Amino acid sequence: MPKLSNRLDWFSESVIRKMTRIANKYGSINLSQGFPDFDPPKAILEGLKEVANKGPHQYSVTWGAQNFREKLALKQEKFMGIHINPDENVLVTCGSTEAMMCAMMSVCNPGDKVIVFSPFYENYTADTILSGAEPIYVELKPPAFNFDKEELRSAFKQNPKALILCNPSNPTGKVFTKEELLYIGSLAKEYDTFVITDEVYEHIIFKPYKHTYLAALEGMFERTISCSSLSKTYSITGWRLGYIIASKEVIENCKKVHDFLTVGAASPLQEAAIKGLEFRDEYYEELNNTYEKKRKLFLDGLDEIGLKYYEPQGAYYVMVDISEFGYDDDYKFCEWLAQEIGVAAVPGSSFFRGNVSNYIRFHFAKKEETLKEALKRLEKLKEYR
Template sequence: MPSLSSRVGAFTDSVIRRMTRINDSVPGSINLSQGFPDWRPPPAVMDRLAQVAHEGPHQYSTTWGAQNIREAIADKYGPGVGRRVDPDSQICVTCGGTEAMMAAVMTVCDPGDRVIVFSPFYENYGADALLSGARAVFVPLRPPSFTFDPGELERAFAAGARAIIVCNPSNPTGRVLGRDELATIADLARRYDAFVITDEVYEHIVFDDNEHVTMASLPGMAGRTICCNSLSKTYSMTGWRLGFLIGPAEVIEGARKVHDFLTVGAAAPLQEAAVVGLRQGPEYYAWLRDEYTRKRGILCAGLDAAALDYNRPQGTYFVMVDIARLLQDPRFAGMTDLDFCTWMIHEIGVAAVPGSSFFHDPVNNWVRLHFARADEVLAEAGRRLAGLAEYG
């Protein structure tokens, strides 16, 4: 058989989704690895989906998204950027945020171009760069607060970066970047003439006094920011695979061509039903924030009972847990974080993601948990995690 392309040997399958498969092989284990909610989308969306099942549309929509969903996206996101978003030239609907990110990188980067990625990072970003032929340049986020050093970031820009990927709120760290941090990134992007590709899928899941600010709203950033987003997390519909890009018309024109030949278009009936979600009022987003605030408290209480160190997330539904103390226990001698997560599924009955899948450098002492589960499931997971207190 002929050899495969070199690119497929440069990265692994998704470790996040691998942990779900391992978890599913162990009856009764609680999946806190792959972050999908275990409840339905809003009732109004479900009602509309039932209608669409009989009424349609069931054939191709416009490749870059049906007119009504692009108009709903434009109406929702215009206030956040402080100007009108043109649904006819500045939006492309994609098959999930994953495709949105891939299309964005392929649109603005040529093979060999440098793309800055903060580390730790959502695992897709490295693969996106490799698949597009670009070169990922990693800038560390320093734990436990997961902040970046402006000097390190400038050196990465000065080396000739074509773009930077910014996840805000951040998966996996749970950080919400402040206006000053965003301003630093924006200033460097303008100075070194680079694009900013943002992943903003957790925009409505922020806690306490933290505020999500979209990069495109900052002075001078409208013409160089490509926002990648999706409906998955906000409306609890990760399986619908509906995402979108918002950006300058010239960029979106290119991204639409890439998207056309990647997937042709997102599912037409799901687009139609999702319009109802995008038209939700502010009370829905307040409810969502309150729900996840409570769930964060339940999981964090379980981590406290286990005497584990963790970063209390400012946004998203993820918690990074430091397992350095546990790995010092002789019973875990020689274990990697992947080994530990596999052990935890079998012995504790809770699935986590090994943190090494998010870091560019060899980091072995973090795992990621999520709290997009029912309250009683999180409480039970907390009781099981408390059993880790005896180790280390």
């Protein structure tokens, strides 16, 4: 048998998705893979019912149905504060996962370098390698997970083709400040580098923090490729509706990758999701309030148990320090946690460059009763200190 591609040797299967299978195996509460256990908004579900009977059920335009792109452009134009042409600046993808891959393959040539902040969402290393590029890791330092300016400048001195920016960050929940983004932008201009943003948690920001769109900063639209999706905002992670917003030149190239990678996102789901894109400001305010309450409930519970964690500024994840339990293998700890305690988490080592094994990641995008039951089970950890 011929040898398989050696680029696959540099990363494993998704640890996050694997932890869901482990959760299912042991019947544990899944606080690993970040999807809700509650329904999407009723208006979107009603839209899905209408589409089931009326269609469309065939291909839409490859880069996204016209009406979907128009509604998406209007919605994002309002939040981002920049003009977005639905025909020139928008590409609809199969989730933000494909959006990131399209962006990477559109800007990177084999041998290029890409800056990745560590800890990082596990897809970024895989995306970089699959694009034929080489990752340069820059550490985000706890407890605030800030970067060192000189370390970042040193990375830029290696003339990278792009930097990947997850804001708010998965897994830490860090929200990058406007000052930090201006500094990143200044280096991107100085070294003629693209910035590929992953902003799927753009509407889940906890007070007093604020989300700033890098693309909206002066001189940054032409070199920023903004990737996001509807998954987290409307609790429809299984619909796989993502998008890229970028300059006309970038979008034209991303269209080519997208066309041959997936052809197009599901046309009936685009039609149904338009209902969400038409929501008023009140929806996004209530979304934030809902997650504020979930965060408080879960963090208060962790405090009661005595677990050490880093308070998230955005998104719906929390990094917990498990040093006190004496495990030098966080994966084994997570498997034990799922089997013996009945709660599934993600081993933190899957997010870090280097030998870091004292963190696990929980998510709190669950019903209140689910979170309470998870906390009740986690109380058993007191016995193992």
